[in-house]
Amino acid sequence: MLTTGLILILASLGLAQGLFLSLYLFTLKTGNRNAHFFLGLFLLGLTIRVGKSVLNYYVPLENWQNNIGISGILFASPSLWFYGKALFDKNSSLSGKDYLHYIPFILFLFLIPFVPRKGSFESLWNYGIVVFHLLSYLILSWSNLRKNKNIVSKSIMAWYRNILIGASLIWLHYVGNLFDFEMYYIRGPIFYSLLIYAFSYLFLNRHKFNLQKYSSSNLDKESSAKLFQRVKELFNSEEIYLDDNLTLNTVSEKLNVKSREISQAINENVQQNFYDFVNQYRIEKAQFLLRDCHYKKAKIATIAYDSGFGNVTSFNLAFKKKTGVTPSAFRKG
Structure with missing residues (x-):
């Protein structure tokens, strides 16, 4: 009591x-x-x-x-x-x-x-x-x-x-x-x-x-979902996330859409910011490469760069945050 x-x-x-x-x-x-x-x-x-x-x-x-x-x-x-x-x-x-x-x-x-x-x-x-x-x-x-x-x-x-x-x-x-x-x-x-x-x-x-955050935006829920689908199609078809210099403006130019609307579409549909969204694709690519027999002897740094990360430290931190283990442990497991 x-x-x-x-x-x-x-x-x-x-x-x-x-x-x-x-x-x-x-x-x-x-x-x-x-x-x-x-x-x-x-x-x-x-x-x-x-x-x-x-x-x-x-x-x-x-x-x-x-x-x-x-x-x-x-x-x-x-x-x-x-x-x-x-x-x-x-x-x-x-x-x-x-x-x-x-x-x-x-x-x-x-x-x-x-x-x-x-x-x-x-x-x-x-x-x-x-x-x-x-x-x-x-x-x-x-x-x-x-x-x-x-x-x-x-x-x-x-x-x-x-x-x-x-x-x-x-x-x-x-x-x-x-x-x-x-x-x-x-x-x-x-x-x-x-x-x-x-x-x-x-x-x-x-x-x-x-x-x-997007109170001044005219992008409604339906338009947001359609734009998000276009973003995913771009990432899947062109694998632009492999460019370690990728920015929101790059995607904006490719889709001819305002960068703020792209950010809004990602945030509203998957509750992520742009960089977390990009890193998700990069980590999935890294997981694939870590299992790939052609990369069996490749260094972790090579995996990081080939997945779109600009340095090994960022790769290790992002990978562990997403999967709960380091890239090396993931490869052994």
């Missing part, structure tokens, strides 16, 4: 991280700014809601303070849906009628002094309606994800799906709280904290999760 002090530390750190990420997203000037704004709103709403649970667990709050915390869900829910719409269409913007989705939050805010906090009506109002409100937007968001699965890149789809899974799990925790399962009351904030840490790692680790 977690001690009271440890629960407070974990939950508080998660809340601080959530608040930091919200502010970071609000001030981020690059990439899809609409998407950043709505994601920031979603995280801020969750942070307010979870913060209320943490405070109320340790310090009894006034009715109006509890209600302010609960109101966070009412603007987090539509923000989650709008985030998906902005993520899938970077040119999207809110119309006048879209702001109607925030009316429940505004009404709740004005009615805070009058919203009861005792008895069965409290459970219906503060949890039943609010939990149902979040469920409604989760359904809309999952539907939006399904509708766009063949349009946007795999990385964006996976990212939004993971956010929806996390939001859905938080919703389940509050369903438990609705039915008066006390253990869910504080486990929700703990789970939220873990979710925020995972989110922070993925979002800030831009080399692995780089949603907005």
Whole structure:
């Protein structure tokens, strides 16, 4: 069992991280700014809601303070849906009628002094309606994800799906709280904290999760797949990877396509950068040569150069990274 002090530390750190990420997203000037704004709103709403649970667990709050915390869900829910719409269409913007989705939050805010906090009506109002409100937007968001699965890149789809899974799990925790399962009351904030840490790692680790790198590109998912197929055909037919001076610009000139689009096609279809993609072909060539009887007595350096590597050190490092063994061990094995 977690001690009271440890629960407070974990939950508080998660809340601080959530608040930091919200502010970071609000001030981020690059990439899809609409998407950043709505994601920031979603995280801020969750942070307010979870913060209320943490405070109320340790310090009894006034009715109006509890209600302010609960109101966070009412603007987090539509923000989650709008985030998906902005993520899938970077040119999207809110119309006048879209702001109607925030009316429940505004009404709740004005009615805070009058919203009861005792008895069965409290459970219906503060949890039943609010939990149902979040469920409604989760359904809309999952539907939006399904509708766009063949349009946007795999990385964006996976990212939004993971956010929806996390939001859905938080919703389940509050369903438990609705039915008066006390253990869910504080486990929700703990789970939220873990979710925020995972989110922070993925979002800030831009080399692995780089949603907005190609935000200005007009290359859609289908065109990206077709271009990637052309790149593979070029590599297989002309074996251009055997040139140790091969660059992205070389491929760009051969295919008469912008180098940025080639990089995007490779990144979106196999989640590799250009040089990792090239080295994959070179290592496969090296594996073939290491098994070739005509190269049985050839030095490792010869294998490296004939596979397209410019030096033996780079070859050894790349080969071991890919296969888990050195070229010499591979040959013996």
